[in-house]
Amino acid sequence: MLITISGPAGSGKSTVAAGLAESLGYEHVSGGDIFRDLADDRGLTPLELNKRAEEDDQIDRDLDRKQRDIAESRDDIVLESRLAGWMAGEHADFRIWLDAPLSVRAERIADREDKSVELAHNETKERGKSEALRYREYYNIDIEDRSIYDLALNTARLSPDGVRAVVESAVNAYAPDDDEGQTPVEGVTYEF
Known part of the structure; x- marks a missing residue:
């Protein structure tokens, strides 16, 4: 089974994805890790690489x-990743x-990256606009379109363990034989 976890920076997707993969015995593939590694390789911050990506679409x-x-x-x-659900499309x-x-x-990003909350807020807001x-x-x-997702969750309302429990419960309850059809991913141009 292919499960995608998407969301903006700081939403908890990496934490939940790693925990879910571990509990299912699945591999965890993180787009954020790939992106941060690419930024590090170029001596840039993720925000700086995002800015470069505005000029060089091949990065994305x-x-x-x-x-x-x-x-x-x-x-x-x-x-x-932010686009995992969209990129996996019909394969998810x-x-x-x-x-x-x-x-x-x-606040989560500031804590994780050891920076001020104000700086993290400004960078995250700018990064989100750039990516959209x-x-x-x-x-x-349209990154704001949630119609393709089977589950959408506000992670601020629960503890990390609570979020993971909700996600694991939903995934474990999913029965492919009972699936009456997922929302198709339409209108996306996969031109790389």
Whole structure:
């Protein structure tokens, strides 16, 4: 089974994806780790790489192509990134969207990256705007469209263990034989 976990920076998707993958015995593939590694390799912060990606669309396209290739060719994985649900498309068995208010996400990021909450807030807000513009331009994806997701959850309302429990419960309750049809991913142009 291919499970995707999507959401903005600081929503808890990496934490939940890693825990879910471990409990299911699946591989965890993180788009965020790939992106941060790419930024580090270039001596940039993720925000700086995002800015470069506004000028060089191949940065996003390479990462997204990799996600799409993984979704097409592998099974028993939890694929996690902002666009995982969109990039996996029809190959995903279960798509999850995690979110939290910007103020909560900024606090989480500030703690994780050892920076001020104000800086994390400003960077996260700017990063989100930048990404939304690129996703629309490259693939015709409206990142605010949640209609393709099987489960959407505000992670600010529960503890990390509570979020994981809700997600695990939903995934464990999913029975492919009883599936009456997922929402199709339509209108996306997969041109890498």
